[in-house]
Amino acid sequence: MLKLSKKVDYGLVLLSDLHNGVAPASAREIAERYQLPAPMAANILKALASGGIVTSTRGALGGYTLARPASAISLADVVEALEGPLSLLDCTDHGGGCEHQPGCPTTHPIQRVHKRFRLFMAGYMLDEIFGRALPRADFAFVTKTVTAPTLQRGEAP
Amino acid sequence: MLKLSKKVDYGLVLLSDLHNGVAPASAREIAERYQLPAPMAANILKALASGGIVTSTRGALGGYTLARPASAISLADVVEALEGPLSLLDCTDHGGGCEHQPGCPTTHPIQRVHKRFRLFMAGYMLDEIFGRALPRADFAFVTKTVTAPTLQRGEAP
DNA sequence: TGGAAATAGTACCAATTTGATGCGAATAGT
DNA sequence: ACTATTCGCATCAAATTGGTACTATTTCCA
Numbered sequence: 001m002l003k004l005s006k007k008v009d010y011g012l013v014l015l016s017d018l019h020n021g022v023a024p025a026s027a028r029e030i031a032e033r034y035q036l037p038a039p040m041a042a043n044i045l046k047a048l049a050s051g052g053i054v055t056s057t058r059g060a061l062g063g064y065t066l067a068r069p070a071s072a073i074s075l076a077d078v079v080e081a082l083e084g085p086l087s088l089l090d091c092t093d094h095g096g097g098c099e100h101q102p103g104c105p106t107t108h109p110i111q112r113v114h115k116r117f118r119l120f121m122a123g124y125m126l127d128e129i130f131g132r133a134l135p136r137a138d139f140a141f142v143t144k145t146v147t148a149p150t151l152q153r154g155e156a157p
Numbered sequence: 158m159l160k161l162s163k164k165v166d167y168g169l170v171l172l173s174d175l176h177n178g179v180a181p182a183s184a185r186e187i188a189e190r191y192q193l194p195a196p197m198a199a200n201i202l203k204a205l206a207s208g209g210i211v212t213s214t215r216g217a218l219g220g221y222t223l224a225r226p227a228s229a230i231s232l233a234d235v236v237e238a239l240e241g242p243l244s245l246l247d248c249t250d251h252g253g254g255c256e257h258q259p260g261c262p263t264t265h266p267i268q269r270v271h272k273r274f275r276l277f278m279a280g281y282m283l284d285e286i287f288g289r290a291l292p293r294a295d296f297a298f299v300t301k302t303v304t305a306p307t308l309q310r311g312e313a314p
Numbered sequence: 315t316g317g318a319a320a321t322a323g324t325a326c327c328a329a330t331t332t333g334a335t336g337c338g339a340a341t342a343g344t
Numbered sequence: 345a346c347t348a349t350t351c352g353c354a355t356c357a358a359a360t361t362g363g364t365a366c367t368a369t370t371t372c373c374a
Binding site: 202206217221 | 346347348349350351352360361
């Protein structure tokens with residue numbers, strides 16, 4: 001249905017916490033903080049770690065930290081770490097060969113769509129998503145920003 | 158996995174045919190032309206019709222035609238007709254209330270993502286997808302902020 | 315040195331979604 | 345009447361996803 005999986009949903013919450021927090025945070029710790037299933041959070045953080053988005057320190061007192069500043073992590077990075085390579089349509093995988101027709105009239109255009117979509121995702125950085133920056137006004141969002149409530153733990157900005 | 162369903166895939170092929178063809182084309186006719194399952198094509202065209210994207214004429218010699226010029230049909234229109242309202246994440250449905258935390262730090266940002274994604278989809282017109290025009294450069298929605306950082310381990314651009 | 319806390323890596327299951335098909339009814343041309 | 349077509353369901357198998365479980369490994373601390 002062209003929606004981000006719940007993994008990405010959770011993943012963004014987790015990353016947002018790591019972004020605001022200060023020390024390496026453990027999976028269980030964050031899971032409790034947002035009341036989401038602990039094993040799920042653990043799995044997601046594992047995937048994010050092996051995707052190079054967060055760094056992990058094992059052992060007691062271990063946990064996860066953002067591997068790069070949020071301004072250097074794109075939505076595409078997150079999605080690819082959690083859902084595999086993002087391919088809008090199957091056509092975009094096997095080198096443009098359409099299974100239905102040799103000169104399928106859409107494979108080529110679809111690849112242009114895919115490319116543009118990828119740019120969209122790769123250009124959307126976490127810091128922008130998480131509220132800081134907000135470079136150009138994303139018009140039509142007037143609700144008061146949600147800044148304070150999530151910063152009770154550490155201090156980052 | 159954040160990809161367009163096969164329905165949309167087929168749908169774009171069908172629409173491309175209607176775009177290039179002249180007379181109302183029947184579902185079976187187009188299906189044969191591209192060697193894709195006839196009932197599938199029929200279903201998709203039905204959905205496109207009830208979504209107002211194509212107009213249908215019943216009876217013998219009937220068929221489907223684009224309801225508007227391709228330049229007035231957006232990718233969002235097609236996706237919504239075939240997959241229902243596009244909501245990137247579940248959060249975006251029920252009015253911003255997050256199920257995990259009252260002041261969930263991501264629901265608000267996610268809605269900004271969703272809005273921007275919707276703009277991306279709604280601004281992508283079929284004629285552009287199908288090859289004609291390609292008016293503005295492929296960076297319409299990404300602007301300058303698409304610095305390279307996230308592309309270092311992806312495929313070749 | 316041993317125990318506790320944490321990540322790593324799979325493997326697995328249930329529930330939902332998707333791809334695909336089928337069938338009867340309605341409509342329109344010949 | 346006959347035929348070709350859309351329409352609106354309803355059904356079904358297969359793939360995907362959300363979620364859990366288990367074991368191994370690493371690290372801190374007493």
